Each structure stands twice: as structure tokens, then as C-alpha cells.
Amino acid sequence: MFVARNFLGLAGGVALCLATLFGFAPAQAQTDPLPSWNDTAPKAAIVAFVEKVTTENSPDFVPKPERIAVFDNDGTLWVEHPMYTQLAFALDRVKAEAAAHPEWKDTQPFKAVLEGDMKALAAAGEKGLMQLMMETHADMTNDEFQKVVSDWFASARDPRFQRPYTQLVYQPMLELLDYLRANGFKTFIVSGGGIEFMRPWTEQVYGVPPEQVVGSSIKTQFVMRDGRPTLFRLPQVNFIDDKGGKPVGINQHIGRRPIAAFGNSDGDLEMLQWTTMTGGSVRFGMLIHHTDAEREYAYDRNTDFGRLDMALDAAVINEWTVVNMKADWKEIFPRK
Amino acid sequence: MFVARNFLGLAGGVALCLATLFGFAPAQAQTDPLPSWNDTAPKAAIVAFVEKVTTENSPDFVPKPERIAVFDNDGTLWVEHPMYTQLAFALDRVKAEAAAHPEWKDTQPFKAVLEGDMKALAAAGEKGLMQLMMETHADMTNDEFQKVVSDWFASARDPRFQRPYTQLVYQPMLELLDYLRANGFKTFIVSGGGIEFMRPWTEQVYGVPPEQVVGSSIKTQFVMRDGRPTLFRLPQVNFIDDKGGKPVGINQHIGRRPIAAFGNSDGDLEMLQWTTMTGGSVRFGMLIHHTDAEREYAYDRNTDFGRLDMALDAAVINEWTVVNMKADWKEIFPRK
Numbered sequence: 168m169f170v171a172r173n174f175l176g177l178a179g180g181v182a183l184c185l186a187t188l189f190g191f192a193p194a195q196a197q198t199d200p201l202p203s204w205n206d207t208a209p210k211a212a213i214v215a216f217v218e219k220v221t222t223e224n225s226p227d228f229v230p231k232p233e234r235i236a237v238f239d240n241d242g243t244l245w246v247e248h249p250m251y252t253q254l255a256f257a258l259d260r261v262k263a264e265a266a267a268h269p270e271w272k273d274t275q276p277f278k279a280v281l282e283g284d285m286k287a288l289a290a291a292g293e294k295g296l297m298q299l300m301m302e303t304h305a306d307m308t309n310d311e312f313q314k315v316v317s318d319w320f321a322s323a324r325d326p327r328f329q330r331p332y333t334q335l336v337y338q339p340m341l342e343l344l345d346y347l348r349a350n351g352f353k354t355f356i357v358s359g360g361g362i363e364f365m366r367p368w369t370e371q372v373y374g375v376p377p378e379q380v381v382g383s384s385i386k387t388q389f390v391m392r393d394g395r396p397t398l399f400r401l402p403q404v405n406f407i408d409d410k411g412g413k414p415v416g417i418n419q420h421i422g423r424r425p426i427a428a429f430g431n432s433d434g435d436l437e438m439l440q441w442t443t444m445t446g447g448s449v450r451f452g453m454l455i456h457h458t459d460a461e462r463e464y465a466y467d468r469n470t471d472f473g474r475l476d477m478a479l480d481a482a483v484i485n486e487w488t489v490v491n492m493k494a495d496w497k498e499i500f501p502r503k
Numbered sequence: 504m505f506v507a508r509n510f511l512g513l514a515g516g517v518a519l520c521l522a523t524l525f526g527f528a529p530a531q532a533q534t535d536p537l538p539s540w541n542d543t544a545p546k547a548a549i550v551a552f553v554e555k556v557t558t559e560n561s562p563d564f565v566p567k568p569e570r571i572a573v574f575d576n577d578g579t580l581w582v583e584h585p586m587y588t589q590l591a592f593a594l595d596r597v598k599a600e601a602a603a604h605p606e607w608k609d610t611q612p613f614k615a616v617l618e619g620d621m622k623a624l625a626a627a628g629e630k631g632l633m634q635l636m637m638e639t640h641a642d643m644t645n646d647e648f649q650k651v652v653s654d655w656f657a658s659a660r661d662p663r664f665q666r667p668y669t670q671l672v673y674q675p676m677l678e679l680l681d682y683l684r685a686n687g688f689k690t691f692i693v694s695g696g697g698i699e700f701m702r703p704w705t706e707q708v709y710g711v712p713p714e715q716v717v718g719s720s721i722k723t724q725f726v727m728r729d730g731r732p733t734l735f736r737l738p739q740v741n742f743i744d745d746k747g748g749k750p751v752g753i754n755q756h757i758g759r760r761p762i763a764a765f766g767n768s769d770g771d772l773e774m775l776q777w778t779t780m781t782g783g784s785v786r787f788g789m790l791i792h793h794t795d796a797e798r799e800y801a802y803d804r805n806t807d808f809g810r811l812d813m814a815l816d817a818a819v820i821n822e823w824t825v826v827n828m829k830a831d832w833k834e835i836f837p838r839k
Contacts, residue, residue, distance in 0.1 A: 232712060309754060353714075366758045376568060377758030378689075378714075387754060389747035389773050396776045398754055411725035418645060418723065418734055420756060422702045422713030437725050440732045 200346040203339040203498040209453070210495070212488045213343065216451040217350050220426065227449040231351040235425040237381075237417060237438060238344070240358035240365065242431040242473045243455050244373060246325070246335040248464040251472070253364050254296075255332075256319055260303035277302075301402035305385055309363060309398040317367045330503070333372045337455075338498045340429075344373055347427070355425075357381045357417055359409035359434055363400075381416045383408045409434045414441035427451040436478040443485055452487035454478060459493040536682040539675040539834040545789070546831070548824045549679065552787040553686050556762065563785040567687040571761040573717075573753060573774060574680070576694035576701065578767040578809045579791050580709060582661065582671040584800040587808070589700050590632075591668075592655055596639035613638075637738035641721055645699060645734040653703045666839070669708050673791075674834045676765075680709055683763070691761075693717045693753055695745035695770055699736075717752045719744045745770045750777035763787040772814040779821055788823035790814060795829040 204210040220229040241247035261271070261280045271277035276295035279287035288295065304312065325335055344354050356375050358365060362382030369375045384405040387398045408416040414437050417425065428435070428442035431454055443450040456475060457464050467475040482489050490496070540546040556565040577583035597607070597616045607613035612631035615623035624631065640648065661671055680690050692711050694701060698718030705711045720741040723734045744752040750773050753761065764771070764778035767790055779786040792811060793800050803811040818825050826832070 232706075362755070362758070370568075378756065380758060384755065387751050389750045389777065391776075394780075395782065396750065396773070396780050398750060398777075414725045414732065414734060415723050419698070419720065420714065422698070422716060437732070440727075441725065441734075444730075444732050446731065 200349065201339065201342050203342055203496060205495050205497050207491075207495045209488050209490045213346075213451070213453075216427070216449065217347070219449055221350050229426055229449075232353075233423060233426065234347075234350070234352040235355065235421060235423050236347050236352045236427040237355045237357045237421075237425045237429070237442065238340070239430040239432070239435045239438070240356050240360055240382075242457065243429055243435070244336055244340050244356070245332070246328075246463065247431075247473045248457075248466065248470075249327075251360070252332045253360050254299075255323065256316070256364065257299050257303045259319060259323065260315070261299065264303070297404075301385070304361065304364075305400045305402035307400055308392070309387060309400060312363055312400055313367050316364055320368060328500075330500075333368050334503075335500060336372055337496070338501045339496045340455075341373070341501065343429075344375070348374065352427070353379065355379045355381060355417075355421060357408065357413050357438060359383055359407070359413075361385075362408075381408055381420045383412075411437045413438035417441065427453075429453045429455070430478070431455040431457065432473045432475050433478045434473075436481060439478065439485070439487060440481070443487065452482070452485060453490060454482050454487055455490045456492060458491050459496075459499070461493075462499045463492060465493075536685065537675065537678050539678055539832060541831050541833050543827075543831045545824050545826045549682075549787070549789075552763070552785065553683065555785055557686050565762055565785075568689075569759060569762065570683075570686070570688040571691065571757060571759050572683050572688045572763040573691045573693045573757075573761045573765070573778065574676070575766040575768070575771045575774070576692050576696055576718075578793065579765055579771070580672055580676050580692070581668070582664075582799065583767075583809045584793075584802065584806075585663075587696070588668045589696050590635075591659065592652070592700065593635050593639045595655060595659065596651070597635065600639070633740075637721070640697065640700075641736045641738035643736055644728070645723060645736060648699055648736055649703050652700055656704060664836075666836075669704050670839075671836060672708055673832070674837045675832045676791075677709070677837065679765075680711070684710065688763070689715065691715045691717060691753075691757060693744065693749055693774060695719055695743070695748075697721075698744075717744060717756045719748075747773045749774035753777065763789075765789045765791070766814070767791040767793065768809045768811050769814045770809075772817060775814065775821070775823060776817070779823065788818070788821060789826060790818050790823055791826045792828060794827050795832075795835070797829075798835045799828060801829075 201210055201213070219225060219227040220234065222228055238244055241251055258280050261277055265271055265281055268277070271281060276288055276291035276299055279291060280299065320331065320333055323332060324330060325332055328335060347354055354375055356365060356369060356373070356379065360382050362380055362384045365380050365382055366377040369380050370377065386401040386403045386405045388401055390397055390399050406412065406416065413435065417438065424445065425442045427450065428439045430439055439452040443452040454475065457466050459465060466473065467479060537546055537549070555561060555563040556570065558564055574580055577587055594616050597613055601607055601617055604613070607617060612624055612627035612635055615627060616635065656667065656669055659668060660666060661668055664671060683690055690711055692701060692705060692709070692715065696718050698716055698720045701716050701718055702713040705716050706713065722737040722739045722741045724737055726733055726735050742748065742752065749771065753774065760781065761778045763786065764775045766775055775788040779788040790811065793802050795801060802809065803815060
């Protein structure tokens with residue numbers, strides 16, 4: 168086994184060396200890195216941008232450490248309709264915990280959740296939503312929360328597509344993440360979603376490690392519990408990584424200005440402004456426009472959340488690339 | 504020129520390929536990676552730890568992505584006496600801005616700073632200190648602040664050593680950072696100091712890029728100014744990355760538990776606990792004990808800041824390695 172592995176390693180090494188010495192390009196350089204993108208304007212714009220910033224001695228060349236690309240998550244990398252996945256998680260958690268909380272049967276917004284009364288839930292407003300989030304996301308250690316999240320993802324299914332939520336990611340965006348990384352980019356998620364709700368699976372699903380995930384968070388506290396150090400999750404908001412919070416979160420975590428930003432809603436407006444409005448240097452901004460009711464969903468100015476309105480207007484002024492999902496994407500989801 | 508560079512690239516490629524194919528170790532693997540460390544127990548402990556976690560098929564092997572090492576800055580990577588460098592910066596900024604603030608001549612703590620009255624400054628306490636920090640660190644954009652910081656570092660000199668502060672870093676620790684990175688570790692700074700006070704120079708001095716710097720911060724706000732997006736620094740504390748805040752900051756930024764932590768004071772106690780008290784797996788904790796009044800400073804339980812007291816006791820219980828600066832370090836600072 169050891170010998171066999173070394174032999175294969177050696178053979179691989181020889182091939183790579185020959186390719187390097189004699190200038191052979193590796194096979195995949197010849198194949199299309201973005202096969203799920205139609206040959207329309209957005210694909211051409213992506214490739215043109217990447218070639219510009221990676222061509223040495225070009226005036227637009229950007230050194231590798233500065234090749235930072237930031238991606239919104241909900242609606243940009245995965246499905247956000249008919250409700251944010253994290254809300255689906257919170258509702259399921261309320262149901263799972265209901266037996267331990269008999270008082271919820273008569274208390275809003277929990278009553279609404281248990282009765283499946285979405286109208287009453289909506290009426291509870293932002294305050295009710297925050298109550299739900301705190302009740303289901305706090306008062307446990309960080310390790311415990313990550314286990315709850317992982318367990319939920321293992322069994323939960325999207326009601327329309329009947330697939331695990333982590334499979335309802337956009338195949339063209341997975342290819343884009345890979346393509347950027349293959350060109351020396353460091354890819355970050357910058358999401359309004361909870362940072363600890365994403366970290367258990369972003370590495371496996373998107374190839375984005377935990378230290379490259381930026382998100383909203385609640386406060387945590389260091390406590391020794393049974394002689395072991397733990398981080399305990401408190402029911403208090405720490406940071407909301409949305410709208411003007413996104414550039415703040417980017418600066419706090421990354422400390423560099425990205426050169427490319429990908430979003431799909433008004434919540435991403437400031438992130439795209441921060442990334443692209445630098446006065447001169449080459450930058451890339453992209454909005455995913457959900458136009459495909461048949462294969463996914465169609466919404467923009469007409470939705471309560473994930474609304475794409477001001478950012479769609481700003482895209483024209485700032486020359487951001489707008490993806491028309493229906494026309495520009497050959498595939499939506501990874502094949503099963 | 505183009506031909507010459509390609510030729511050199513090719514020659515380098517050949518050498519590398521030959522080394523790979525025939526198993527030659529590169530030359531530096533034979534030389535001591537930690538030449539400024541004496542051959543005493545701490546050096547042996549570091550090398551033994553690194554060998555354990557990097558030896559494949561060993562029970563203690565740690566895959567590269569999990570090889571996270573965290574370093575305190577003040578007193579661990581550079582000098583913190585007779586005052587934190589960031590305080591020296593704040594005092595200089597008060598002096599530089601005094602002409603625009605005639606009222607400071609009669610207002611504490613500014614009066615104390617302008618008169619060089621360190622006793623009165625100390626009497627102003629934590630509240631006075633916070634006033635100084637907010638006055639000198641806020642009410643400007645992040646870009647403006649980074650320029651102020653960079654300009655200050657270019658001209659400021661430590662009064663005792665008469666060297667730029669960025670040269671008063673510990674040569675043995677620079678070697679340690681390099682050694683860990685050469686062994687697949689990702690090195691992070693986790694400091695009580697201001698995150699934006701460090702980022703302008705950590706990459707050049709320590710090889711630690713901005714996205715791997717964790718520190719204290721004030722709140723920032725996204726604002727459009729003259730049609731350009733900016734981050735404006737507000738005079739409000741956002742996060743204090745000290746004591747129990749260090750594990751919180753580590754989790755927020757990195758989202759993985761480090762396997763090695765390096766500190767020098769009680770402010771690092773919780774970070775070392777969080778890193779090492781995991782119940783079984785191999786971890787490494789190290790404290791720098793300042794014992795060398797002649798070449799640097801000598802202090803531990805007897806100082807007002809950078810105090811090493813509880814952590815020194817905890818080091819015995821948790822088997823953390825304690826560096827005796829005088830005995831264990833051959834050199835303190837990089838040669839001029």
C-alpha cells in the first residue's frame with residue numbers, strides 16, 4: 168500500500184514535471200471551467216475580468232493576496248425561497264422543543280409556529296422573528312449548536328425539491344467558486360445568515376473554510392464548565408451582516424477590500440458599492456436575478472425578502488453584471 | 504528579459520523536479536530553523552510538537568487546515584514596556600493634534616499628556632485612557648486612520664533602543680512563525696491591541712496578512728462620502744480582544760479551535776486554556792516570561808500591565824512551555 172501510493176505519487180510527479188518543463192498545459196485548462204453557464208454576456212464578463220487581473224505585466228494585474236472575492240449566500244449561492252433556510256431551521260427547532268415548553272401553545276410567536284399559522288407569524292414582525300431566533304440559537308455552547316445544525320441538515324428536506332438544503336446550491340456558482348480559486352482568488356462568504364449556521368457545511372459544499380465565512384452573529388461568552396473551557400451562546404445580537412453591515416463585516420474579518428463581489432438583493436448593495444466603486448482599478452460586481460419560476464423562483468422588486476430593487480438600478484449605473492438565471496444558466500442545481 | 508526569466512524559471516523547475524523525483528530534501532531542511540533559540544527545553548518542546556502533528560500516520564497527526572496557531576502580540580511578538588506601543592502612538596497623536604484643540608491645555612487627560620505628567624495620566628484611569636483612545640483613533644475613515652498609523656511608524660522611535668517599533672520584534676518568534684508556516688500552519692495574531700493599528704505592518708514584519716489579524720476594535724459605519732463608499736470610525740468600543748474575549752475573537756474570526764497558542768500575560772490565560780484544554784488531543788501552549796532586564800525587560804507578577812501571574816500558575820498545571828527569555832533566547836531582536 169505504502170509502496171503503491173509512493174509509486175502513484177512519483178508517476179504524478181513525473182507527469183507534472185514534464186508538463187512544467189516542456190510547457191504542456193494541464194488537460195483541464197483546455198476544458199470549459201464554467202460548463203453550466205450558457206455562452207452569454209455574464210460568462211464572457213467573468214472570464215474577461217479573471218484574465219485581466221491574472222495577466223502579469225498587464226496594467227490591471229492584481230497580485231494573488233489581493234484577489235479577494237466575496238459571495239452573499241442566500242439567493243446567491245443557494246435557494247432562499249419560499250423562506251430562508253435558517254428560518255426553516257428555527258421553525259423546526261421550535262417544533263422539536265415544544266414538549267419542553269408547554270407555555271408555547273399559548274404564546275406568540277411560538278403558537279403561530281406550532282399551528283403552522285404563517286399569517287400570525289408574519290404579524291409577530293421583526294420582534295417575533297428575533298424571539299424565535301434567540302430561543303432556537305442561544306443558551307447552549309457553540310459546539311452544541313453546531314451539532315444541532317449538522318443534525319438538522321442531515322435530515323431536513325426542501326418541501327418543493329425534496330432534496331437536502333445543501334444540495335439546493337447553484338451549480339454555476341459552484342463552478343465559479345472553483346474557477347476563481349483556480350486563478351488564485353481567496354473566496355469568502357459574506358452573508359446576512361448566521362455565521363455558525365453556515366460554518367458546519369460551507370467547506371464541504373462550497374470549498375469555503377470556516378475562517379472565510381463572515382455572517383451575522385449573537386454574542387458568545389467564554390465560560391469554564393465542568394473544568395472545560397466553552398463558548399456559551401447568549402440571546403443577544405452581536406452583529407448583523409446585512410446592507411451597510413456587509414462592508415463593516417468584510418473589513419473586520421478580511422481587512423482588505425475585495426476585487427469581486429456577488430450578490431442578489433438590496434442587502435448586497437453596499438457590499439457591491441464597497442467592492443467596485445474605487446475610482447479606477449478593475450473590479451467586478453455581479454447580481455443574480457431570479458427569473459426562472461420553472462426551474463427555481465422568479466422575484467425581484469415584488470418580494471418581501473431577498474428584494475432586488477435599488478441594487479438592480481445601481482447595477483446599470485455601476486456596470487455590474489446581472490445574471491438572468493433563466494437565460495444564462497444551463498443547469499441550476501448539481502445533478503443528483 | 505522575458506527569455507532570461509523563463510530560462511531561470513525553467514532551471515528552477517528542473518532542480519525542483521529532480522529533488523521531488525529523487526527524494527532530495529531541500530537544503531534548508533538540514534539547517535536549524537530556530538537559530539536564535541538556545542538548545543534548551545522550550546526549543547525541544549516546539550520541535551517535538553511540530554513533528555508529532557505533521558507526521559502522517561501518527562495518532563497525533565493533524566491535517567493542514569486544522570493547523571491553526573495563535574499569537575498574542577504585545578510582549579509575545581514585540582516589546583510592550585515601558586508602555587504599549589499603541590499608547591505611545593496615542594500620546595504622540597494628542598501632541599500632534601493639540602494646536603487644533605486649545606481646550607486640551609486645561610482638560611484631563613489631555614493636559615497630562617501635553618505636560619508629560621504620567622502620574623496625572625495614570626490618575627485619569629481607564630476612563631481617561633478610553634477618552635484618549637477614542638479621540639485619537641476615531642472620527643475619520645479607516646483609510647485615513649491606516650495612513651496616520653503608517654506615517655507614525657515610519658518616524659517614531661522607541662526611546663530606550665532608538666529603533667523603529669517594528670524592529671523591536673523578537674527574532675526567535677519571527678523564526679518560530681516561519682517554522683510553523685513551513686510546516687503547514689496558518690499563523691494568526693490575536694491581540695488586545697487595535698486590529699487596524701496592526702494591519703498596516705503585520706504582513707511585512709511578521710508575514711501575517713490582514714485577514715489573519717484578530718484584535719480589539721471600535722465600531723465602524725458604512726457611509727457614502729462625496730459619492731465614494733467609506734468606512735467611518737466611530738468613537739465607540741466594538742470589541743475588546745483580551746482575556747475571555749480572546750477565545751470569543753478566535754471563534755468569531757477563525758471558527759476553528761487552534762492547536763497552538765503563544766502568549767505572555769494573564770490576558771492570554773483564556774486563549775491558552777481554550778487552545779489546550781481539549782481533553783486528549785495534542786496541543787501546545789507557550790508563555791514568554793520576561794526575565795532579561797539587560798537585553799529587554801524583567802517583569803511578571805510585579806507589573807501594572809502585561810502581568811504574568813495566574814497564567815504562570817496555570818502553566819504548571821496545564822504543562823504549558825514557559826520561555827525564560829534570558830536563558831532560552833540567543834538573540835532578542837533582529838540584527839540591524
